[in-house]
Amino acid sequence: MLHRRDLLGAFTAYALLAELSSAHAARRARSIRSWLDRQDALARGLASGTLDSEVWRREVEALGSEADVERLIAEALPSPSARAFPTDPARRILRYRDAEGRPRTQPFAVLLFEFERTSVIPHAHRGMQSAHLVVHGALRARTYDRLGEAPGALLLRPAGDRRLEPGHVSSIGPGRENVHWFVPLTPRAATFDVIVTGLDPDGPEYQVQPVDPLGATDLGEGRLRAPLLGFEESARRYAIR
DSSP states (O other), X not given: OOOHHHHHHHHHHHHHHHHHHHHHHHHHHHHHHHHHHHHHHHHHHHHHTSSOHHHHHHHHHHHHXXXXXXXXXXXXXXXXOBOSSTTSOEEEEEEOXXXXXXXXXXXXXXXXXXXXXXXXOOEEEESEEEEEEEEESXXXXXXXXXXXXXXXXXXXXXXXXXXXXXXXXXXXXXXXXXXXXXXXXXXXXXXXXXXXXXXXXXXXXXXXXXXXXXXXXXXXXXXXXXXXXXXXXXXXXXOOO
């Protein structure tokens, strides 16, 4: 039989645990908001031109190593899973609430991409920069610098070829490593992405351009002339079946 003092002690301990749990939850919320606020500042600096694209890449990759991705996914308001083409990775747009609980307005997007073995399309980018943090599985990431354009093609130079595992980040710039080619090395893989668009004042909000590095012409001195492809043709050539 519990005495009154035992009940009071149990109640005090329970109240203390509840207070600690509440404080821990508040710290987690502040940590997530702090991470989103830093991404916000970097995106605004990139869009305004006050932040160099390579500085953005370094800073966002560093934030990727600090991200509490499990909490960022758990606290998000996810969109339904969707894909533009059957061979695209499935994607969910992750949105967040501000300190008042309202949907947060921010100059960057956060997405979760889920790759299958058929989700393989080498592609370039216009009007955007992005960073990709692997959170599940493994990917082979081949990247290319974008040197210029030619009729029906892009001029490229190979930049990297590495294995990405959970915790590794790969990012793109307008020229440096602008083209990437992700190949899942496991049956499934997933990346947690931060994307900033609207960076080309003379172009579209953003553009993804499938390109054919295996069909490229070697121009010498490490340069390639890689044909541009349609999405269906790219899927036909590159998807692992």
